[in-house]
Amino acid sequence: MSDMLYLINKNYEQTLYLIYYFSKMRNKILLLGSGELGREVVIAMQRLGQYVIAVDNYKDAPAMHVAHEFEVIDMLDTEELDKIVYKHKPDFIVPEVESIRTERFYEYEKKGYTVIPSAKAANFTMNRKSIRDLAAIDLNLKTAKYKYAKSYRELVEGVKYTGMPCVVKPLMSSSGKGQSVIKKDSDIKDAWDEALKGSRGDLMEVIVEEFISFDYEITLLTLTQNNNNTLFCTPIGHRQERGDYQESWQPMKMEDSHLKAAQEMADKVTKALGGSGIWGVEFFIGNDGVYFSELSPRPHDTGMVTLAGTQNFSEFELHARAILGIPITSIPLIQNGASAVVLAQHNNANYPIISGLEEAAKFKNTDFKIFGKPNTRKYRRMAVSLAFGKEDTSILVQKAKEVASKIKVD
Numbered sequence: 001m002s003d004m005l006y007l008i009n010k011n012y013e014q015t016l017y018l019i020y021y022f023s024k025m026r027n028k029i030l031l032l033g034s035g036e037l038g039r040e041v042v043i044a045m046q047r048l049g050q051y052v053i054a055v056d057n058y059k060d061a062p063a064m065h066v067a068h069e070f071e072v073i074d075m076l077d078t079e080e081l082d083k084i085v086y087k088h089k090p091d092f093i094v095p096e097v098e099s100i101r102t103e104r105f106y107e108y109e110k111k112g113y114t115v116i117p118s119a120k121a122a123n124f125t126m127n128r129k130s131i132r133d134l135a136a137i138d139l140n141l142k143t144a145k146y147k148y149a150k151s152y153r154e155l156v157e158g159v160k161y162t163g164m165p166c167v168v169k170p171l172m173s174s175s176g177k178g179q180s181v182i183k184k185d186s187d188i189k190d191a192w193d194e195a196l197k198g199s200r201g202d203l204m205e206v207i208v209e210e211f212i213s214f215d216y217e218i219t220l221l222t223l224t225q226n227n228n229n230t231l232f233c234t235p236i237g238h239r240q241e242r243g244d245y246q247e248s249w250q251p252m253k254m255e256d257s258h259l260k261a262a263q264e265m266a267d268k269v270t271k272a273l274g275g276s277g278i279w280g281v282e283f284f285i286g287n288d289g290v291y292f293s294e295l296s297p298r299p300h301d302t303g304m305v306t307l308a309g310t311q312n313f314s315e316f317e318l319h320a321r322a323i324l325g326i327p328i329t330s331i332p333l334i335q336n337g338a339s340a341v342v343l344a345q346h347n348n349a350n351y352p353i354i355s356g357l358e359e360a361a362k363f364k365n366t367d368f369k370i371f372g373k374p375n376t377r378k379y380r381r382m383a384v385s386l387a388f389g390k391e392d393t394s395i396l397v398q399k400a401k402e403v404a405s406k407i408k409v410d
Contacts, residue, residue: 025049027324030088032075033096034063036371036381037299037316040307041096042066044320053088057099060374075100085113092323095122096298098172102126116323117224117275121297124273128171128207131269131295139272141265141292144284146209152192158208159188165211168192169243170199179243181211212291214284218252219302222266222279223318226325230270232263233311233318234333237393238302242379247401248302249338249393250310254285261290269295278303278319301381307369308337308386335388338396340404342368342383344376352376353410354383360406365389368403382409 027050031038034056042052042063054067057074064070073080078101085093085108093108094116105119115122124130129148135141147158148171159166159182168191170178178198180191195206217240221233237252238245266281269292280300282293303315311331313321321328344352354370361368367386376382385403387396 026051027091030090030093031055031063031096032100034061036062038063038096039066040316041319044316048320048324062371062373065372078104092116098126117277117297121273121275125295125297134272135269135292139268143292144209144212146207148205148207150205155192155208156188162208162210166208167211168195168206168208170195171205171207172199212284212286214286217284219300220262220266220281221303221315222270222281223322223328224270224276225322225327226276227327230267231328231331233331236302236305245302247340247397248305249397250305251333258285258290265292276322278315304384305337305339308388310335310337336393336396337388338393338400340385340400341381342404342407344380344382344409347377349376355410356406356408360403363399363403366399366403376409383407
């Protein structure tokens with residue numbers, strides 16, 4: 001009898017220990033947006049023993065392949081979004097895309113849910129109007145001149161204010177969708193139509209801003225933490241086409257004074273928005289200084305270069321650790337790196353065949369990541385190639401592009 005009581009007590013203690021362990025160590029993550037960046041966040045979370053539900057508006061999104069569960073909903077539908085949050089009761093709500101009814105995040109916070117990095121950050125940065133006004137008006141950061149337009153006529157007036165050339169963007173979009181440059185009056189109508197076409201969600205408003213004559217642009221990955229120790233990754237340079245990045249490299253060589261200015265701006269804006277996580281803060285660097293451009297409260301596409309082992313932790317691992325409250329003391333640059341995108345060239349190819357991996361693998365000190373997207377559209381990002389080592393970043397960029405050129409989307 002005593003042996004039986006001993007076993008019962010022992011099993012009871014083990015059960016209590018497991019309950020305590022999982023309540024402390026295993027959190028439930030609701031990932032809203034399941035593209036290639038979300039996929040890497042899921043992998044980082046799973047390596048830290050977390051449970052992830054991946055959500056998007058289409059089935060077989062990349063993050064769904066590696067998550068514990070997935071849901072397919074319209075995240076702009078308030079009822080569907082509420083239903084999925086209250087169904088899963090997550091410890092952390094992690095938005096990864098723009099097309100979400102982000103105003104609901106304030107209500108979730110009131111009910112005790114933790115939104116990453118915060119409801120304010122997610123809501124402000126999903127809309128270019130909120131974040132630009134915060135930066136330019138509230139924080140007095142240096143930005144391009146800008147105006148908003150809800151109609152073609154208002155856009156014409158905005159162009160007069162900013163002057164030409166100027167850039168037009170939807171207030172809500174991602175990966176450069178809907179963005180165009182106006183160089184002459186006849187471009188205005190096309191720019192208006194393109195912006196509305198590329199807008200995510202139901203917000204039919206655009207921003208027109210002066211074209212900054214810059215020498216280069218950077219992404220400054222900024223890590224905010226629960227212990228208030230904000231850290232900055234080595235700056236990342238990148239090149240864009242059609243408003244979307246094509247190659248990125250780390251480090252981006254820049255003057256110390258410009259780097260310090262960018263860090264101060266990034267610190268101000270992330271503190272104003274609050275919360276912990278990785279932020280992709282974009283800047284233009286020109287002869288007359290540093291201009292704040294945009295901000296993403298999550299891993300940044302140009303930051304995929306950190307998958308090349310340029311840092312002690314990739315941007316996705318940094319994001320996961322900051323969410324979970326695992327402190328990071330430093331983010332040293334370990335080696336140089338570069339990334340180059342692999343784009344689809346055709347529309348509506350379902351479950352495309354990726355080929356050429358054998359040839360792509362022949363380059364020394366390179367790698368590639370296939371995203372596993374279930375369909376294509378012209379210029380959709382389907383994979384990324386990586387190069388790393390001691391060589392100058394210009395050499396690594398060319399090597400990454402060579403690797404990317406071998407990978408075909410059929």
